Amino acid sequence: MNYKILISFLAIYFSINSSFAKSIEQYFIKIIPSSNQVKYGKLIVKRYNSSLNYQKEENLPELTDPKVALEWINKQISPANLNKHSKVLIFIHGFWGSFPYAIDITSKAFDKYYFKNDDSNIDAVIHIIWKSHNMTYNQAIKSLKKSSNTLADILNNVEMLYPEKYSLICHSMGSRFLFESISNHTIKTKFQELVLIAPDLSLNNFNDNKNLFLNLASKIYVFANKNDQILLISKYINKNERLGRVTNHSKVINIEFINCSDVYTSQFNIDYMTSHLCFLYSPKVRKKIESVLDM
Known part of the structure; x- marks a missing residue:
């Protein structure tokens, strides 16, 4: 009888906690490359396969201006989730x-692991997706160059966006995409934080253009x-060191380098072999990212 009470109690406890999480x-x-046009919508996270739920404003074509997409997203963000401390994360x-x-x-990682604390400032994530041309590295570079004005x-x-506070994360070649955009266009928006995860960006380009990045974020x-094995391949392709492999960088004001080389991830996921996706699979790295975004 006691076991039944305990099981019932645990069932109620986990049900309540999951509903209020x-x-x-x-x-x-x-x-869409070379067009200054975008598609947009809500990302529906499902147990097996997440899906892109495309949307368009009434009387507008399927492809539209980035500003229209952001206006639509701004209308969708639940006001109940927002307060004066709320932030939107651009990824x-x-x-x-x-x-x-x-x-x-x-x-799924954002949905399952990130920003679960009631104290977390992040209440919405906007994923920036661009065409990388079927795993061909050089074609991907051409594509991001053709898309840099749209990103700007x-x-x-x-x-x-309503909260008026924003954080920006770039993963891997996303950092190269950002660099291409800020090198050729003026960005007026000031982000509270810029987080570069495993940046596939030339170390020299970063060192020579630090002010471009510092103008973008506090x-x-x-x-x-x-x-990082993926960036090692990139190093040989590009014939120069990648920023995401440098763990002993000299100190720079308002730039903090975080060494993830000793981070362990389970052998049952893809990051065990590549050391490139620790932000998805390492609890230690996830916790650190959350802490810098919640400052």
Whole structure:
């Protein structure tokens, strides 16, 4: 009898806690190269396969202006979730970003592991997706160059979002995409934090253009791993060191380098072999990212 009471109690406890667990809303903006046009909508996180639920404003074509997409997202963000401390997180995907699998595992990680604390400031995530041309590295670079003006438009119009506080994360080649955009366009928006995770960006480009990044955010965090196998391949392709592999960078004011080289992830996930996705699979790294975003 006591066991039955205990089981009933635990069932009620977990039911209550899961119902009241904080959840964040996730949206996406998909950039169409060379067009300054985007598709957009809500990212529906499901147990097996997350999906992009495309939306369009009434009387508008399927492809539209980035500003229209942000206006629509702004209307959808639940006012009940927002307070004066709320922030929106912009997440620029990397080389795999146009593949459904990459979007799926990232959105699930945000849904399952991130921002569950009631004290967390992040209440919505906007995924920036761009066409990376079927795993061909050089074609992906050409694509992001053709999309850099659209990314600049998105970043410049982020200010229309209600919370008026924003954080920016770039993963892998997403950092290269950001660099391409800020190198060729003026970005007026000021982010509270810029987080570069495993940045597939030339170390020299970063060192020579630090002010471009510092103009974009009050504080910059670089998560690097000297064992990153994906960036090792990129190093040989590009014939120069990648920022995401440098863990002994000299100190720079308002730029903090976080060494993830000793981070352990389970052998049952893809990061065990690549050391490139610790922000998805390492509790230690996830906790650190949350802490810098909640400052």
